Amino acid sequence: MAPLGVAVVGCGKISDEYLRNLTAFPDLRVLCCADLDLERAKKQAAKYGVPAAGTLSQALEHDGVDLVVNLTLPSAHAEVAMAAIGAGKHVWNEKPLTTDPASGRALLQQAEQAGARVGCAPDTVLGTGLQTARRLIQAGAIGTPQTGLTLMQSPGPESWHPSPEFLFQLGAGPLFDLGPYYFSALAMIFGAASRVAAVGRRAAATRVIGSGPKAGTTFPVGVPTHVGALVEYTGGAAASLLFSFDSPLPRHGFVEITGTEATMALPDPNRFDGDIRIHAAGHGDWEVIPSAGAPAGRGLGVLDMARSLRADRPHRASGELAEHVLELMVAVQASLAGAAFEPVDSGFVMPPPLPEEWDPYARTL
Numbered sequence: 348m349a350p351l352g353v354a355v356v357g358c359g360k361i362s363d364e365y366l367r368n369l370t371a372f373p374d375l376r377v378l379c380c381a382d383l384d385l386e387r388a389k390k391q392a393a394k395y396g397v398p399a400a401g402t403l404s405q406a407l408e409h410d411g412v413d414l415v416v417n418l419t420l421p422s423a424h425a426e427v428a429m430a431a432i433g434a435g436k437h438v439w440n441e442k443p444l445t446t447d448p449a450s451g452r453a454l455l456q457q458a459e460q461a462g463a464r465v466g467c468a469p470d471t472v473l474g475t476g477l478q479t480a481r482r483l484i485q486a487g488a489i490g491t492p493q494t495g496l497t498l499m500q501s502p503g504p505e506s507w508h509p510s511p512e513f514l515f516q517l518g519a520g521p522l523f524d525l526g527p528y529y530f531s532a533l534a535m536i537f538g539a540a541s542r543v544a545a546v547g548r549r550a551a552a553t554r555v556i557g558s559g560p561k562a563g564t565t566f567p568v569g570v571p572t573h574v575g576a577l578v579e580y581t582g583g584a585a586a587s588l589l590f591s592f593d594s595p596l597p598r599h600g601f602v603e604i605t606g607t608e609a610t611m612a613l614p615d616p617n618r619f620d621g622d623i624r625i626h627a628a629g630h631g632d633w634e635v636i637p638s639a640g641a642p643a644g645r646g647l648g649v650l651d652m653a654r655s656l657r658a659d660r661p662h663r664a665s666g667e668l669a670e671h672v673l674e675l676m677v678a679v680q681a682s683l684a685g686a687a688f689e690p691v692d693s694g695f696v697m698p699p700p701l702p703e704e705w706d707p708y709a710r711t712l
């Protein structure tokens with residue numbers, strides 16, 4: 348077997364981390380970089396030693412490419428992924444899967460008919476942090492998981508992102524931009540959600556870009572920038588989540604799972620590693636457990652897809668999981684408008700945790 352051929356489509360900010368990792372995994376070979384902006388594609392190809400650069404069509408015509416890594420903007424996720432599947436490729440989308448469940452479902456259906464696979468970020472759920480936590484929970488470290496509590500608050504990404512406008516429009520905002528990390532992490536513990544309710548608000552109608560060539564430019568805010576959500580899971584668990592771009596006090600990565608015997612603090616779900624802390628009933632202190640396994644970053648989900656494809660087994664960061672999380676977030680948004688519980692109907696197959704010895708840097712293909 349040979350390494351799986353990959354094309355990266357969308358060579359913007361997040362493409363650096365992907366290209367750094369994808370080109371370091373021996374089981375993958377990045378063959379082409381593509382972007383609407385050809386100069387960006389060429390620059391990233393040159394920087395990471397990728398042999399070809401061009402348009403989306405050129406990437407899709409490349410015979411060696413089996414899997415397209417779609418790092419375009421959320422509004423282009425569905426269109427680019429559909430084109431990739433139409434060209435006979437498998438596809439990995441950055442999150443969210445698409446901007447609405449109908450196009451997400453259509454994408455999964457098209458892929459199924461074509462015999463293609465869809466994977467989707469966040470692959471932080473495959474990081475050593477959450478994987479260690481899952482193995483500990485499976486081994487009974489907190490008893491039966493019952494409830495989840497998450498907090499994500501910041502002043503907003505417009506201070507550091509040079510083109511933050513899309514982060515305040517349909518398909519983004521704190522709910523859709525950061526919700527996938529938190530909802531996916533909880534899904535890996537509690538399974539599928541059954542209903543949600545939420546309240547939210549928008550602190551300002553416009554914001555100002557804080558860095559890069561467009562610094563000082565005012566842009567409109569089209570989504571709620573503070574969302575508090577309640578989730579009930581089919582298995583009976585319950586969770587409370589807060590997402591906010593309206594807080595001067597940054598607080599990232601707070602995820603606690605409480606079980607019948609103990610509370611577990613997970614590492615930041617927007618990171619791949621970190622310690623796990625367990626506070627058992629009747630104990631004054633947290634027990635700190637380092638995450639186990641070889642650390643790596645964005646691209647892990649693509650690698651698991653490649654290895655799973657070749658082994659003919661399901662990949663872990665699946666399109667179905669991402670579609671469920673998208674449906675959940677859309678239900679949260681609907682609840683904001685109607686102030687009522689909204690049902691969530693979709694589900695996904697819970698993937699097994701990665702084995703502790705799973706090594707992204709080993710050559711297995």
Ligand SMILES: NC(=O)c1ccc[n+]([C@@H]2O[C@H](COP(=O)([O-])OP(=O)(O)OC[C@H]3O[C@@H](n4cnc5c(N)ncnc54)[C@H](O)[C@@H]3O)[C@@H](O)[C@H]2O)c1
Pocket residue numbers: 356357358359360361362381382383384387403418419420421423427441442443510524
């Ligand atoms: N920036 C981050 O920290 C971050 C973190 C995690 C996930 N993401 C996700 O990654 C994706 C990209 O984010 P980014 O911050 O890199 O955005 P970006 O604006 O920096 O880059 C997006 C790139 O996609 C290209 N593009 C857009 N439509 C295209 C199309 N139809 N065909 C080909 N190229 C197209 C653009 O020209 C641009 O170069 C988004 O889905 C975002 O949610 C970003």
